[in-house]
Amino acid sequence: MAFGLHSYPAVYRSKFDNGVWTGGFEEKPHKTPEEEAKLSEAELEKLENSRNFYDDMPLVGYTTQYGMSCFEGLKALPQKDGGIALFRPDQNAKRFYKSMKGLYMPPFPEEEFVSACVEIVKRNAALGFKPVYKKEWEQDSFMTADSIYIRPFSYSEGGVGVALSKKPWVVIITTPVSAYFSDGTSGAVITGRIRAAPKGTGWIKAASNYTISALAKHEAAEAGYMECIYLDAVHRKYVEEGSSCNVFFYLKSGELVTPELGDTILPGITRASIIELARDKNVTVSERKISIDEVFSEAKECFVSGTAAGATPIESLTYEGKTVVFNDRKTGGLTADIRDTIKGIQYGTLPDKKGWMVKAV
Numbered sequence: 001m002a003f004g005l006h007s008y009p010a011v012y013r014s015k016f017d018n019g020v021w022t023g024g025f026e027e028k029p030h031k032t033p034e035e036e037a038k039l040s041e042a043e044l045e046k047l048e049n050s051r052n053f054y055d056d057m058p059l060v061g062y063t064t065q066y067g068m069s070c071f072e073g074l075k076a077l078p079q080k081d082g083g084i085a086l087f088r089p090d091q092n093a094k095r096f097y098k099s100m101k102g103l104y105m106p107p108f109p110e111e112e113f114v115s116a117c118v119e120i121v122k123r124n125a126a127l128g129f130k131p132v133y134k135k136e137w138e139q140d141s142f143m144t145a146d147s148i149y150i151r152p153f154s155y156s157e158g159g160v161g162v163a164l165s166k167k168p169w170v171v172i173i174t175t176p177v178s179a180y181f182s183d184g185t186s187g188a189v190i191t192g193r194i195r196a197a198p199k200g201t202g203w204i205k206a207a208s209n210y211t212i213s214a215l216a217k218h219e220a221a222e223a224g225y226m227e228c229i230y231l232d233a234v235h236r237k238y239v240e241e242g243s244s245c246n247v248f249f250y251l252k253s254g255e256l257v258t259p260e261l262g263d264t265i266l267p268g269i270t271r272a273s274i275i276e277l278a279r280d281k282n283v284t285v286s287e288r289k290i291s292i293d294e295v296f297s298e299a300k301e302c303f304v305s306g307t308a309a310g311a312t313p314i315e316s317l318t319y320e321g322k323t324v325v326f327n328d329r330k331t332g333g334l335t336a337d338i339r340d341t342i343k344g345i346q347y348g349t350l351p352d353k354k355g356w357m358v359k360a361v
């Protein structure tokens with residue numbers, strides 16, 4: 001379900017101090033990828049762990065004590081015609097800037113974000129740490145394809161009182177990833193928990209939001225579901241999103257609906273991209289409130305969207321003991337079309353008409 005951390009050696013780090021960001025790249029301990037592949041599990045774990053440390057970063061601080069941190073997740077994908085390209089890093093840079101401002105941190109410059117993300121992929125590739133495009137991925141719509149997950153995040157200075165992070169670091173690490181959701185059921189369940197409330201931090205990719213997500217997702221998995229879906233905190237009636245993904249419903253009327261943004265929903269870049277792609281296909285797309293009752297009576301397809309999830313079909317949704325099944329538990333036509341379009345653009349099998357891909361290698 002989640003994916004493991006196998007940090008690549010090249011990392012980036014910048015620190016805000018005296019009103020300026022100062023940063024650069026570092027190369028953590030490593031052998032060649034071929035040599036590392038021959039290590040025992042314990043040896044590899046020791047080596048990879050050594051890449052996950054900075055001995056000059058405080059253990060006790062606002063991030064570790066109170067979750068005062070925000071992060072991003074974006075991907076670099078091996079291309080059909082060779083090379084590696086990032087998907088819309090400028091959008092992640094924008095959101096990270098807003099997240100940091102939302103947490104009253106000094107925001108990280110967008111251009112530096114993009115160039116650091118591109119450069120870290122380049123540096124790791126030069127050391128041999130990179131996935132290689134495989135033709136067989138085309139057979140299963142890239143469901144099992146490899147990519148590089150890029151994780152930028154903020155990390156606070158030391159401190160113990162509940163306070164803001166005024167002199168944070170921004171660190172960027174990368175790790176290879178494959179399929180996010182495991183095989184088996186793709187059923188979802190409405191969780192009784194509340195992810196985000198009005199006036200809270202739900203619209204920010206804030207570390208503190210994900211404790212509840214992890215609890216709800218664990219409970220869903222224990223009950224046999226792949227994903228949990230949240231209802232709004234006030235009315236307990238409108239569908240909001242998944243644990244770390246947005247949600248779409250394709251209605252019998254031909255309308256594709258995704259909940260409208262607000263302060264309780266994370267503005268996904270995959271979500272925004274799907275809205276654009278669906279409109280290009282002449283699908284009527286609405287960003288509006290959708291109640292759980294409307295989903296039960298009107299939806300014929302459902303999928304969740306996110307950097308890790310792509311567009312992943314949801315076969316059923318369970319709420320208060322009742323279950324609605326979408327499209328006989330098979331991937332629906334529009335869902336498959338959207339999934340294939342976005343994956344095709346990302347892996348370079350379809351033309352990138354919108355200039356979304358940024359080549360790193």
Ligand SMILES: *Cc1c(COP(=O)(O)O)cnc(C)c1O
Nearest residue numbers: 244245246266268269270306307
């Ligand atoms: C990251 C995230 C998403 C998806 O955003 P993308 O930019 O598409 O990856 C959706 N919901 C939540 C709560 C998230 O954390």
